[in-house]
Amino acid sequence: MNRRIVISIDAMGGDRGPAPILLGMDRALASNPSLHFLVHGDETQIGKLLDRRPALRGHCEIRHATQVVNMSEKPSRALRDGRDSTMWRAIESVAKGEAQVAVSSGNTGALMAMSIFILRKAPGIDRPAIAVIWPSQAPHGYNIVLDMGADVRADARNLLQYAVMGSEYARLSFGIARPRVGLLNVGKEPSKGPPELRDAAALIESAASERFEFVGFVEGNDLPRTTADVLVTDGFTGNVLLKTAEGTANFIRQSLTDAFRHSVWSRLGALFALTSLKRMRERIDPRRANGGVFLGLNGAVVKSHGGADAIGTASAIELAAKMAETDFPMLVARQLASLGAASPPARQADSGAVGANE
Amino acid sequence: MNRRIVISIDAMGGDRGPAPILLGMDRALASNPSLHFLVHGDETQIGKLLDRRPALRGHCEIRHATQVVNMSEKPSRALRDGRDSTMWRAIESVAKGEAQVAVSSGNTGALMAMSIFILRKAPGIDRPAIAVIWPSQAPHGYNIVLDMGADVRADARNLLQYAVMGSEYARLSFGIARPRVGLLNVGKEPSKGPPELRDAAALIESAASERFEFVGFVEGNDLPRTTADVLVTDGFTGNVLLKTAEGTANFIRQSLTDAFRHSVWSRLGALFALTSLKRMRERIDPRRANGGVFLGLNGAVVKSHGGADAIGTASAIELAAKMAETDFPMLVARQLASLGAASPPARQADSGAVGANE
Numbered sequence: 001m002n003r004r005i006v007i008s009i010d011a012m013g014g015d016r017g018p019a020p021i022l023l024g025m026d027r028a029l030a031s032n033p034s035l036h037f038l039v040h041g042d043e044t045q046i047g048k049l050l051d052r053r054p055a056l057r058g059h060c061e062i063r064h065a066t067q068v069v070n071m072s073e074k075p076s077r078a079l080r081d082g083r084d085s086t087m088w089r090a091i092e093s094v095a096k097g098e099a100q101v102a103v104s105s106g107n108t109g110a111l112m113a114m115s116i117f118i119l120r121k122a123p124g125i126d127r128p129a130i131a132v133i134w135p136s137q138a139p140h141g142y143n144i145v146l147d148m149g150a151d152v153r154a155d156a157r158n159l160l161q162y163a164v165m166g167s168e169y170a171r172l173s174f175g176i177a178r179p180r181v182g183l184l185n186v187g188k189e190p191s192k193g194p195p196e197l198r199d200a201a202a203l204i205e206s207a208a209s210e211r212f213e214f215v216g217f218v219e220g221n222d223l224p225r226t227t228a229d230v231l232v233t234d235g236f237t238g239n240v241l242l243k244t245a246e247g248t249a250n251f252i253r254q255s256l257t258d259a260f261r262h263s264v265w266s267r268l269g270a271l272f273a274l275t276s277l278k279r280m281r282e283r284i285d286p287r288r289a290n291g292g293v294f295l296g297l298n299g300a301v302v303k304s305h306g307g308a309d310a311i312g313t314a315s316a317i318e319l320a321a322k323m324a325e326t327d328f329p330m331l332v333a334r335q336l337a338s339l340g341a342a343s344p345p346a347r348q349a350d351s352g353a354v355g356a357n358e
Numbered sequence: 359m360n361r362r363i364v365i366s367i368d369a370m371g372g373d374r375g376p377a378p379i380l381l382g383m384d385r386a387l388a389s390n391p392s393l394h395f396l397v398h399g400d401e402t403q404i405g406k407l408l409d410r411r412p413a414l415r416g417h418c419e420i421r422h423a424t425q426v427v428n429m430s431e432k433p434s435r436a437l438r439d440g441r442d443s444t445m446w447r448a449i450e451s452v453a454k455g456e457a458q459v460a461v462s463s464g465n466t467g468a469l470m471a472m473s474i475f476i477l478r479k480a481p482g483i484d485r486p487a488i489a490v491i492w493p494s495q496a497p498h499g500y501n502i503v504l505d506m507g508a509d510v511r512a513d514a515r516n517l518l519q520y521a522v523m524g525s526e527y528a529r530l531s532f533g534i535a536r537p538r539v540g541l542l543n544v545g546k547e548p549s550k551g552p553p554e555l556r557d558a559a560a561l562i563e564s565a566a567s568e569r570f571e572f573v574g575f576v577e578g579n580d581l582p583r584t585t586a587d588v589l590v591t592d593g594f595t596g597n598v599l600l601k602t603a604e605g606t607a608n609f610i611r612q613s614l615t616d617a618f619r620h621s622v623w624s625r626l627g628a629l630f631a632l633t634s635l636k637r638m639r640e641r642i643d644p645r646r647a648n649g650g651v652f653l654g655l656n657g658a659v660v661k662s663h664g665g666a667d668a669i670g671t672a673s674a675i676e677l678a679a680k681m682a683e684t685d686f687p688m689l690v691a692r693q694l695a696s697l698g699a700a701s702p703p704a705r706q707a708d709s710g711a712v713g714a715n716e
Contacts, residue, residue: 074547135609136609137609137612152544152551152552184598186507186593186594186597186598189432193510193594194510194511194594219597219598219601220597220600220601220602220603220604220605221602221605221608222605223602223605223606224606224608224609225605233598235544236551237594237595237598239544239577239578240542240544240577240578240591240595240598240599241578241598241599242578243577243578243579244578244579244581244599244603244606245578245602245603245605245606246578246579247578247579247580247581247582247603248581248582248602248603248606248607249606250579251493251494251582252607254495256634259634259635260634262634265633275623276614276617276618276620277617
């Protein structure tokens with residue numbers, strides 16, 4: 001654990017510019033003084049912000065870059081035209097070995113496409129996956145769900161690899177000694193669903209060990225429950241269900257707002273309910289669940305949410321530091337190899353990524 | 359439109375017994391005096407309820423049956439052991455031609471399994487589908503989503519049939535002259551997603567007519583939006599996303615309840631907010647979206663929600679009456695045939711149904 005931890009930061013990718021990101025770095029450094037940062041962004045702007053924080057300055061190296069990937073940019077275009085961007089450079093530092101992990105709060109699709117393109121698949125991994133943390137009734141407040149769209153389809157072997165990667169990620173993030181893995185299906189009974197899912201269930205069941213438990217098939221309504229800590233599905237289903245949940249949450253929020261605007265009395269009610277509503281919103285903010293990590297690449301990338309403030313950025317950096325400390329990508333690759341779940345080191349990442357194949 | 363309309367009623371299947379169902383029938387009859395009912399249930403119990411409603415009695419024929427399919431019964435078991443149930447008998451009346459449509463507020467899975475088993479696929483339909491109404495920002499308050507799990511997978515041709523069935527159902531339910539159909543995918547761009555979805559998009563696009571418009575790919579967050587009136591997907595994805603949305607809504611409801619219980623002040627806030635919360639809950643009640651119709655069978659079945667009161671039952675009956683008046687199942691089959699989208703009359707329904715293959 002005495003290894004020098006270097007985190008590569010995309011300082012310009014978020015909605016709010018570099019200020020909250022530097023505040024978050026300062027915060028993370030206060031609780032972990034062994035951190036070092038490669039800060040990709042505008043030298044003048046970042047220099048000025050660092051002038052006010054001399055303690056942080058000593059742990060930072062600024063890498064000047066001014067191109068910023070727009071939040072609405074298409075991944076394919078970002079991949080083609082964004083080679084001078086702070087996002088590209090942040091990931092590239094990991095590929096070059098200058099940093100162990102990259103953190104960005106920029107455009108998710110672009111980050112995914114660039115990460116897969118620059119870092120490539122780790123040896124023995126058939127398909128990388130995107131894992132998100134999903135607000136749940138668990139004591140620590142979240143479950144892990146993957147794949148959220150690195151690839152659209154997954155066979156039994158891919159799903160087994162997701163199960164292993166997801167359970168390692170749950171152990172790292174929440175300290176769960178033996179995460180419970182569930183496989184998403186249309187019903188809990190073993191005979192349910194398409195044959196390839198039943199094959200995957202058999203494969204995951206036989207690979208279960210002291211490192212994870214397999215609880216069998218789970219359903220869409222188990223996502224926010226305590227049925228499983230890790231919910232595994234293919235990238236097509238994952239992408240659709242993430243957007244379905246976000247859409248549902250937004251629709252409820254809008255309906256709630258409309259209901260409270262309905263009359264003078266309901267506006268008064270809203271005043272009284274304000275703190276409660278705020279408390280709830282903080283707990284289930286879909287933007288928090290919108291972040292993710294990319295698993296199965298030659299290097300770690302953490303996606304912080306676009307509107308992250310200092311606290312949000314600090315958590316993303318703390319997660320990134322844990323990934324660097326444990327050499328997480330290699331730990332996962334070794335784990336897969338020991339299960340015999342990995343294929344021989346093979347072809348480079350194909351272009352099936354949801355974000356990359358536009 | 360002068361045809362005698364006979365609706366077969368499962369009077370015992372709901373959560374609240376026959377009383378609210380008979381109230382709903384009475385209500386529906388008041389606005390449409392041409393309705394007749396075959397009422398499947400306990401003769402004594404229903405007779406007593408009808409004694410208080412002589413007007414309704416003249417439009418009812420009671421068919422005595424006392425076996426009731428339990429709400430938690432597995433579909434496979436209901437199919438095997440439920441042949442004397444009010445649910446089975448209600449569907450059987452449609453198969454025998456005694457009624458044009460059946461209405462039940464019982465166990466959804468059992469109703470689906472029995473409907474497919476008893477009514478079989480309509481000529482020229484490759485696969486039946488389950489369509490649900492989904493709370494949305496549309497002026498009439500709902501979109502149509504299908505398939506919700508009649509079959510787990512769907513090819514391009516199946517998805518085209520769902521598009522046609524769904525748009526006919528949207529016209530019938532909401533009076534939309536030219537429903538806009540969207541195909542669920544992981545992104546809106548034409549190059550997104552798996553190849554079979556791109557094939558399906560081409561097929562649906564070429565079949566678009568004055569009866570429906572094709573708006574292309576839509577995403578999970580479009581379900582409650584006004585992007586499309588009809589959202590088409592395979593039964594696996596449909597089942598997972600329905601349960602995901604229900605799970606999300608329940609989780610938010612629970613979080614809201616917790617937030618309001620947090621302190622004395624928030625409890626006071628809850629009192630003031632009560633009416634607003636009730637108003638919102640009525641709008642987005644997931645149980646309302648949980649109902650559905652079975653499309654593509656030799657006969658029409660409407661699922662009313664389990665806790666339906668008189669108003670809910672009356673709406674289900676009004677929908678059923680519209681289906682009977684328009685001879686909806688045959689209208690859909692003709693529509694498919696005219697598009698060349700139907701296959702030659704083929705094999706009977708296979709056993710791929712989500713509810714039936716346990």
